[in-house]
Amino acid sequence: MDNSAFFKIGYGLYVLTAAENGKDNGCIVNTVIQATNTPNRLALAVNKQNYTCEMISHTKQFNISVLCEGTDFNMFKRFGFQSGKDTNKFEGFNDVKRSENGVYYVTKTTNAYFSGNVTNEIDMGTHLLFTADVLEAEVLSERETVTYTYYQDHIKPKPEEKKAAKGWRCKICGYVYEGEELPEDFVCPICKHPASDFERI
Template sequence: MDNKVMYSLSYGLFVLSARRGDKDNGCITNTAIQVTTEPNRIVCAINKSNYTHDMVQETGRFTLSILSEEADFELFKRFGFQSGRDVDKFAGFESHVKRDGDGLPYVTRGANAWLSCRVVSATDLGTHTLFLADVLDGGTISSAPSATYSYYQSHIKPKPGAAPAPSAQKRWVCKVCGYVYEGDELPADFICPWCKHPASDFEPLA
């Protein structure tokens, strides 16, 4: 099978946020979907290497900010290209954050709605954990259309090569998030440090 067929699946985009003690954190996800209406439940898959994953697993709580077409690339860089283990992703972002009734943060910039969720079960998928969760609360933030993954690819993510850095080395770009690898050869077992996709999702840059 040509794995590119998987690119035809459609996804939304979200900031999934958690709070453990006084620590707020969140990561970009594209894997949240509603699975039942009665009760109102969603699932989302979070990579086990994400700091947010551990926070959700321990607290059993998270919020989802549903991203709209007004979301900018800065938002994706803040929540999707760095880890809460290394930085405070919410620092300097206070004016774009609100909290649910239990104090969990959700992002209002570039989002059109938010959900507050409680984990019902966690299924080990190997690289990811699939969290099934009850939707406890939520609200509307704006009327802007929800962003799809393909909208992100075509309108939000900078075009590969838009600002090439002069280099004597070969370069490969991650087709998923735009990360550029430089070196003699792209290792076959390379994992994108930004979006965790494998070497097969990279293509050579001229």
């Protein structure tokens, strides 16, 4: 199977936020779709290793902030390259508001947000698939939504080539695994993608 074919599917990029027991958290996701419009319902897939996933599974509430093309790499580093289990991702970050469900949404370089109430949860192995009723939705700007392709081409820094580097590089975030053989069950410690998303260097 050619796993690179999956990169041809169009994706947006979003900050998924949740709150539980006075703790706020968020992560970057790329799998959000409008499932129905009568009623308005979203479906989203979230990696089980993300603390945000655990929080949503408990509280059944979340917000989605739709990132737009003006987003810089620091947003992805803040919400995508560290764990909320041991980091306060909102520390020093003031570009947020709380919606009626009490969860933050991001106001900087976003063009819309949605508040969701989970109606169903499906175990997909590495991910949980949530379906949710939309309780709130608001347009924040008219800027274009950042796509995964735009992120790869214009936002994500290009990895520096090391002389005589040997190992495997994550095609998603650039993390380098040093070693001749990459374990089949290896998961990137940065972006949580599997071994199939690594290339030999």
